[in-house]
Amino acid sequence: MSKKLLSGPYVLWMIGFTIIPLALILYYGLTDRSGAFTLANIMAIATAEHAKALWLSLGLSLASTICCLLLAYPLAMVLRAKGVGAGSFIVFIFILPMWMNFLLRTLAWQTLLEKSGVINGFLALLHLPPQNMINTPAAIILGMVYNFLPFMVLPIYNVLSKIDDNTINAATDLGASSLQTFWHILLPLSVPGIISGINMVFVPALTTFVISNLLGGSKILLIGNVIEQEFTKGSNWHLGSGLSLVLMIFILISMALIAKYDKNGEGNAF
Amino acid sequence: MHQPLIDLQHISKSFDGTMVLDDLSLTVKENSFVTLLGPSGCGKTTTLRIIGGFESPDTGSVIFDGQEITHLPPNKRQLNTVFQKYALFTHMTIADNIAFGLKIKNKPKSYIQDKIKYALKLVNLDGYENRSVDSLSGGQQQRIAIARAIVNEPRLLLLDEPLGALDLKLRQDMQYELIRLKNELGITFIYVTHDQEEALTMSDTIVVMNQGYIQQMGSPESIYNEPENAFVADFIGDSNIVPGIMLRDELVEIFGAKFACVDKGFGTNRPVDVVIRPEDIDLVAPGQGALSGIVTHLIFKGVHYEMEVTTPDGFEWLVHSTDLFPVGRQVDIHVDPFDIQIMNKPASEDEEAMGVNE
Ligand SMILES: Nc1ncnc2c1ncn2[C@@H]1O[C@H](COP(=O)(O)OP(=O)(O)OP(=O)(O)O)[C@@H](O)[C@H]1O
Numbered sequence: 001m002s003k004k005l006l007s008g009p010y011v012l013w014m015i016g017f018t019i020i021p022l023a024l025i026l027y028y029g030l031t032d033r034s035g036a037f038t039l040a041n042i043m044a045i046a047t048a049e050h051a052k053a054l055w056l057s058l059g060l061s062l063a064s065t066i067c068c069l070l071l072a073y074p075l076a077m078v079l080r081a082k083g084v085g086a087g088s089f090i091v092f093i094f095i096l097p098m099w100m101n102f103l104l105r106t107l108a109w110q111t112l113l114e115k116s117g118v119i120n121g122f123l124a125l126l127h128l129p130p131q132n133m134i135n136t137p138a139a140i141i142l143g144m145v146y147n148f149l150p151f152m153v154l155p156i157y158n159v160l161s162k163i164d165d166n167t168i169n170a171a172t173d174l175g176a177s178s179l180q181t182f183w184h185i186l187l188p189l190s191v192p193g194i195i196s197g198i199n200m201v202f203v204p205a206l207t208t209f210v211i212s213n214l215l216g217g218s219k220i221l222l223i224g225n226v227i228e229q230e231f232t233k234g235s236n237w238h239l240g241s242g243l244s245l246v247l248m249i250f251i252l253i254s255m256a257l258i259a260k261y262d263k264n265g266e267g268n269a270f
Numbered sequence: 271m272h273q274p275l276i277d278l279q280h281i282s283k284s285f286d287g288t289m290v291l292d293d294l295s296l297t298v299k300e301n302s303f304v305t306l307l308g309p310s311g312c313g314k315t316t317t318l319r320i321i322g323g324f325e326s327p328d329t330g331s332v333i334f335d336g337q338e339i340t341h342l343p344p345n346k347r348q349l350n351t352v353f354q355k356y357a358l359f360t361h362m363t364i365a366d367n368i369a370f371g372l373k374i375k376n377k378p379k380s381y382i383q384d385k386i387k388y389a390l391k392l393v394n395l396d397g398y399e400n401r402s403v404d405s406l407s408g409g410q411q412q413r414i415a416i417a418r419a420i421v422n423e424p425r426l427l428l429l430d431e432p433l434g435a436l437d438l439k440l441r442q443d444m445q446y447e448l449i450r451l452k453n454e455l456g457i458t459f460i461y462v463t464h465d466q467e468e469a470l471t472m473s474d475t476i477v478v479m480n481q482g483y484i485q486q487m488g489s490p491e492s493i494y495n496e497p498e499n500a501f502v503a504d505f506i507g508d509s510n511i512v513p514g515i516m517l518r519d520e521l522v523e524i525f526g527a528k529f530a531c532v533d534k535g536f537g538t539n540r541p542v543d544v545v546i547r548p549e550d551i552d553l554v555a556p557g558q559g560a561l562s563g564i565v566t567h568l569i570f571k572g573v574h575y576e577m578e579v580t581t582p583d584g585f586e587w588l589v590h591s592t593d594l595f596p597v598g599r600q601v602d603i604h605v606d607p608f609d610i611q612i613m614n615k616p617a618s619e620d621e622e623a624m625g626v627n628e
């Protein structure tokens with residue numbers, strides 16, 4: 001009885017902010033303006049413009065997830081090696097920029113990368129030709145990596161820091177070189193952290209529209225931008241919801257793939 | 271004579287300015303079972319880590335079978351370690367754990383399979399190949415950790431309090447297992463514990479350490495029966511340590527009473543420390559012993575009674591006896607000469623830490 005009472009607020013929260021919105025999106029996505037059932041909003045993904053946006057989104061999110069992983073793993077290793085005191089200080093330094101507003105951080109990159117921005121100004125001082133950096137896929141990847149890197153570092157650091165030093169010592173004691181120890185012990189043991197890091201970077205990267213708006217300009221449309229525009233400028237909630245549903249399916253597929261890999265990955269060190 | 275398998279020469283090690291090992295020298299003969307025994311923080315693990323290669327000494331050298339290995343990394347040393355908390359690889363099956371060292375050395379598959387079978391049999395866990403680490407009890411995990419080490423046929427096995435986390439019954443069983451393993455395999459063991467009973471049961475040589483110094487080294491019997499200083503006497507078993515005066519050879523005065531002993535060479539009228547084990551004190555009728563006192567405490571311990579006898583000077587003697595003397599009984603203390611152990615008094619704190627050796 002009291003347990004039920006305690007869970008009340010959470011149930012209300014879930015209903016109000018998860019279930020109802022999801023149901024609404026489902027409703028809008030599967031109906032037209034007159035309220036009749038249709039699959040047209042979903043099928044709209046097949047149009048050249050939408051499909052291109054989706055593939056581009058998948059590509060850029062994948063690229064930035066890989067960049068994050070490649071940057072985060074060594075960083076997490078360094079953090080682990082630093083020991084508790086210094087380690088948590090570095091983690092703190094690392095989290096510090098996250099206290100700054102997400103929009104501000106991305107805007108800062110915009111002013112850095114702009115045609116007449118800080119970096120090009122600096123290049124001009126050195127009599128170097130200006131670089132075209134803003135409004136490129138690379139700029140979007142940079143923005144994604146910058147914003148989402150901590151979400152990769154923290155879960156990996158978390159699993160690495162839980163690995164006992166003596167587990168690593170035991171591997172060296174049994175004759176393994178540092179590379180073999182990394183490959184057979186550290187890496188397999190940190191798979192859960194890598195998986196959750198990938199999830200925490202890939203999903204927001206796939207759905208973002210702010211980063212692509214600010215760093216990709218109007219030239220590069222990601223699926224997030226398309227959906228956003230349907231809701232704001234196009235006022236076509238039905239098409240927007242339909243495309244959201246497609247995106248959701250992609251997210252679910254990627255999470256399922258990752259979960260499956262996680263299961264297979266366990267216990268197969270050699 | 272054989273050259274020693276391990277020869278630690280003048281090893282010193284300090285952490286953040288604190289001396290942990292101070293000029294420690296130790297030799298270990300092939301095929302012996304050497305136990306490092308001492309209180310927490312005395313440098314046992316550090317000594318083991320220096321032998322294993324996980325720590326390098328500030329000064330001094332480590333010689334393995336005649337070869338200097340002081341700066342050789344752990345994966346190049348012909349020895350293996352069993353860590354205190356087992357340190358098994360939780361993402362691998364038991365078989366993969368045991369096979370790890372052999373796979374690293376690229377041994378043939380059939381050889382590895384045979385070795386896994388053999389090792390599991392040796393530690394009484396046949397058929398556990400495909401179990402996961404988490405599904406094993408603490409004692410079983412410990413045995414896997416030992417199996418994982420011995421399949422590599424090391425010449426020397428380092429064990430850091432391998433039984434520390436086990437309950438008493440299991441610990442005693444494992445003690446016998448380890449002795450059996452050692453005899454079957456003919457590997458040299460260096461074993462770390464702070465449990466004196468474990469050390470007395472298992473080792474053929476005990477190294478008693480305190481504050482980074484070796485206090486005494488010898489067979490369990492000699493350590494127990496002839497402790498060289500008050501620290502060893504106090505640390506190994508229960509004992510009565512009392513101040514005395516060596517009147518002359520073979521005669522010592524304790525609290526004004528004269529006791530015959532067997533020690534010589536301390537000079538005359540020299541202050542000394544006297545060690546008498548509780549089981550070596552005979553309680554006799556008043557007037558028949560050297561010192562008289564009164565029983566002030568009595569506990570039944572199963573095999574014997576533990577009593578406290580207070581003498582007029584206020585000292586409480588610990589006495590173990592199978593005969594019961596009730597509280598309040600007036601008794602005399604008698605000690606046979608060869609049960610009295612005389613030690614030099616340490617002149618200073620520093621000397622006390624180092625252990626005074628004649
Ligand atoms: N890596 C290190 N950094 C700083 N101090 C250390 C380090 N390793 C050991 N010490 C210190 O050295 C001293 C001896 O440590 P050691 O681990 O050798 O003790 P021990 O005899 O094994 O004790 P225990 O029975 O508690 O395991 C301790 O005071 C410990 O705090």
Ligand SMILES: [Mg+2]
Nearest residue numbers: 314315316430
């Ligand atoms: Mg220790």
